[in-house]
Amino acid sequence: MQGVLPEVFIVGAAECDLGVTNKSILELQGQAVTRALADAGLSTRDVDGIATNGISRFSATQLADYLGIVPSFTDSSFAGGSSFEIYVARAVEALRSGQCTTVVISFASNQRSAKSRSLGGVIEHHTPEAQFETPFGPLFPLSYYAMAAQRYLHEVPHGRAALSEVAISAREWALLNPAAFRYGTKSLTPADIEGADLISSPLTTADCCLVTDGGGAIVLTTKVVDKKRAVKVIGYGEATTNTSMTSVDDLMVTGAVESGKRAFAMAGITPQDIDVVEVYDSFTITVLLTLEALGFAPRGGAAELMLSGKTRPGGSFPLNTSGGGLSYCHPGQYGILLLIEAVRQLRGECGERQVPHAKRALAHGTGGIFSTHATVILEKAS
């Protein structure tokens, strides 16, 4: 980034309660925000920027009221799971322009406790998708990811084994993360994934992320008190591609190609310079296509990367080190948790799952049906 612009840092990061909480969305939001601010050594009195969604129609407004603050910057853009990576871009711009000084990006869901998730998704009867897709009965979003996976298996040898390895590798990391939903369980085998119930072929229930409560928050500012714990935002990029299941021509190429290119160009680095990779894993196929789109592997090459075993703990390509949406936590929109794990890895706070000497991390959010893509690149401040 240009030297004339102030640098923006993430100075606080925290999860709210995860798993099955039996708490309200706003109680969980309150936990996320106050914990992240405490982590930053700040209080709600310091906050003048809020970005969140998933609370109500007026999400950021709702949260500001709940926190008792009057922000000069808010954003409640709804782009699914990638919203929080998108908010980082908006927050950096608002902080640089002087619109505000301290931004909290937060999310919380109680979807598991509240049993608010359905297989068919939310049908909005006035949309083209309701008219031209819903009548055929796709699961939403699952069937779209399933069609992407089917195409992947058609084009790539050992594709099924690679999908399974995404879930297996995530579980290995989760077994090292006490906060993970699957912590204290056991390692997975390919038979565990492929032998689970088919739900939308070729994907089984074990190819799908968890449905849990949870969330978290991060705090961004230009003023750094503790440089040792601060993490600098060095690049971001986004791309929005589709809402329809039929708008994208090639299921193997996602908007992460463009979002990744933009983020790497801004940071002035290449995929080889990244030490820790946190990518959205709503489904196992999401990871394969995202790694390829971001340039970590060529088209079809993520299969080989996964099957090399390098993504597991101790490997040379640490991937989804929290255990991911597959084995750690997936509260409907997982993007905030990608950022929190990236920050913690760069701070060196990850205990048994810590990646040694992690200097740069990438967090990539994917929303909807491979609809919205946002990449954030972070660097240790000192």
Add this chain to the structure above:
Amino acid sequence: MTFPYLPIEDAISAPYWEGTRAEELRLQKCVACSKFQHYPRALCSHCGHTNLEWQKVSGQGIIDSWTEVMRAPQEGFEAPYIIARVRLAEGPIMLSRIDVSSSEVSCDQPVVLKWQHLSDGRALPLFVPVGG
């Protein structure tokens, strides 16, 4: 197969649904750039022009990808069934069902249109393998 969801049409899409009553698959074609599009819109998604005409298309296509849905998304659907992205000969991709068992379906397979009538007289375009 059951099709419990009756789509709500609008002024833009009415000619499409009118066509289905006569078992005619109609797509919008841009008068400016000559490209087809699906779903129907008030403008061309290729070039932005607003002069569009409706044209009957061949009903030929290939399966871009497919999935067998094993659980019903909502009440009234009876799983399992196969949905697919069908790449029409005229260019656009449409979502549909393939009316065969999963062992007979694969990506890049040629398919042809067949009609499934809805309770209100309109119809949904389904596809079956060519020669199947």
